[in-house]
Amino acid sequence: MSTLEAIDEYEALEQLHALGCTDGLPVVIPTPDRVARMVLATGLDADMSLGTMGPNQGDCTVEKLAAAAVMAGCQPDYAPVVLAAARAVMDPRFDLTEMQATTHAIAPLIIVNGPAREWCGIHGGFGALGPGYRANASIGRALRLAMINVGGGRSGTSDMALMGHPGKFTMCLAEDEANSPFAPMHTMLGHDADSSVVTVVGVDAPQSVICVTDADDPTTPDRMLWSLASALANVTTNNAALRRGQAAIALNPDHAAVFAEAGHDLASVRDGVFERAQVSGAELLKSAGVMGAVDPDRSYPCFEQPEDLLVFVAGGGGLYSVVFPSWCAGPHRNRAVTMPIEVGQACEIPAFVNLRSEHL
Amino acid sequence: MRDGIRIARRGVPSISLVTDEFWPQGDFVARSVGMPEAPRVRLPHPVAGTGVERMALVAGDLAAGIIDRFRG
Numbered sequence: 001m002s003t004l005e006a007i008d009e010y011e012a013l014e015q016l017h018a019l020g021c022t023d024g025l026p027v028v029i030p031t032p033d034r035v036a037r038m039v040l041a042t043g044l045d046a047d048m049s050l051g052t053m054g055p056n057q058g059d060c061t062v063e064k065l066a067a068a069a070v071m072a073g074c075q076p077d078y079a080p081v082v083l084a085a086a087r088a089v090m091d092p093r094f095d096l097t098e099m100q101a102t103t104h105a106i107a108p109l110i111i112v113n114g115p116a117r118e119w120c121g122i123h124g125g126f127g128a129l130g131p132g133y134r135a136n137a138s139i140g141r142a143l144r145l146a147m148i149n150v151g152g153g154r155s156g157t158s159d160m161a162l163m164g165h166p167g168k169f170t171m172c173l174a175e176d177e178a179n180s181p182f183a184p185m186h187t188m189l190g191h192d193a194d195s196s197v198v199t200v201v202g203v204d205a206p207q208s209v210i211c212v213t214d215a216d217d218p219t220t221p222d223r224m225l226w227s228l229a230s231a232l233a234n235v236t237t238n239n240a241a242l243r244r245g246q247a248a249i250a251l252n253p254d255h256a257a258v259f260a261e262a263g264h265d266l267a268s269v270r271d272g273v274f275e276r277a278q279v280s281g282a283e284l285l286k287s288a289g290v291m292g293a294v295d296p297d298r299s300y301p302c303f304e305q306p307e308d309l310l311v312f313v314a315g316g317g318g319l320y321s322v323v324f325p326s327w328c329a330g331p332h333r334n335r336a337v338t339m340p341i342e343v344g345q346a347c348e349i350p351a352f353v354n355l356r357s358e359h360l
Numbered sequence: 361m362r363d364g365i366r367i368a369r370r371g372v373p374s375i376s377l378v379t380d381e382f383w384p385q386g387d388f389v390a391r392s393v394g395m396p397e398a399p400r401v402r403l404p405h406p407v408a409g410t411g412v413e414r415m416a417l418v419a420g421d422l423a424a425g426i427i428d429r430f431r432g
Binding site for chain 1: 382384389
């Protein structure tokens with residue numbers, strides 16, 4: 001990895017901005033000492049390759065990723081989460097090269113499950129997508145800076161998003177497992193509840209879905225399913241226009257409680273939204289986004305299978321849950337990828353050991 | 361650009377059509393995959409969705425040049 005020289009941190013920052021190495025905001029200068037400490041927190045060798053990051057096909061070494069984490073403002077304790085997120089987006093199923101280059105506005109949403117949420121202080125409650133939470137903000141930003149500096153995704157040259165969205169700076173949260181009435185999302189994906197994993201999915205900006213609940217109205221849960229499905233089946237989303245891909249749904253704890261009271265779990269909410277996320281051929285034909293042959297007399301499912309919907313609990317309790325439609329146009333339809341957070345490697349970091357033992 | 365390079369790597373002569381807006385991205389992709397000189401022709405932007413008549417005009421302006429590039 002090349003090294004820059006500067007007389008002070010101010011000049012170093014200006015150099016990094018001038019070289020296009022930032023996301024436009026100030027960064028922490030990745031001095032050799034800071035990067036070395038971040039590398040140490042991974043427990044891996046600095047020159048170990050984690051994979052290839054497109055569209056530049058850059059070799060993502062532990063050291064390069066550590067530099068991105070330093071620049072983003074990560075604590076060394078966050079390193080295992082950043083590492084897992086980077087590995088997830090470099091999985092071919094994620095379609096990172098195509099995702100970075102598309103004109104669509106899409107960004108990685110990092111969802112953290114398991115004890116790592118607490119070790120790192122990753123927030124899943126009110127305002128989880130920010131602003132205000134260091135771990136959330138800096139972990140997502142570290143991935144973005146790696147996608148810029150290793151993957152080469154630079155706006156207008158290789159990242160051709162026509163508008164982009166603020167989630168392209170950072171988009172990371174934890175599932176609010178403590179306030180969820182359900183088993184956490186990662187158990188639906190085949191992981192033990194006490195394991196720590198990240199799930200990363202490329203998504204549009206979050207779309208607010210209003211659901212007014214009424215304990216005296218037994219139809220409320222069903223109407224909530226319709227509202228969530230309608231937001232995803234909006235004829236302007238790629239999921240409706242292309243009729244495929246994945247999407248994420250963040251239920252706020254109040255809405256989750258209403259579903260739980262009605263006997264639902266995350267899987268049945270997922271299945272209920274899937275069944276209702278249909279778009280009519282007539283509506284598609286009225287829209288400007290229609291692609292392919294469409295029969296005006298039938299309805300089309302927006303997703304191919306219930307498992308294409310990721311459902312989890314996050315955010316503050318209230319009227320609004322959130323859906324995240326997706327681009328879904330990559331060769332693998334930009335699949336969500338789940339990756340274990342390897343924390344056992346970091347036992348050399350005293351602070352990390354203390355945090356771990358406290359929460360085990 | 362990437363499609364053109366993939367086709368070329370299969371041994372089929374190819375020229376990528378790249379519009380003005382995406383010309384820098386074409387350069388980037390060509391460099392990043394190790395074929396900086398991959399042949400490409402510049403089109404006005406946009407072409408997609410501009411209608412048959414307009415697209416025919418663009419094609420008419422460029423076709424001879426594309427054929428010349430294939431002939432070397």
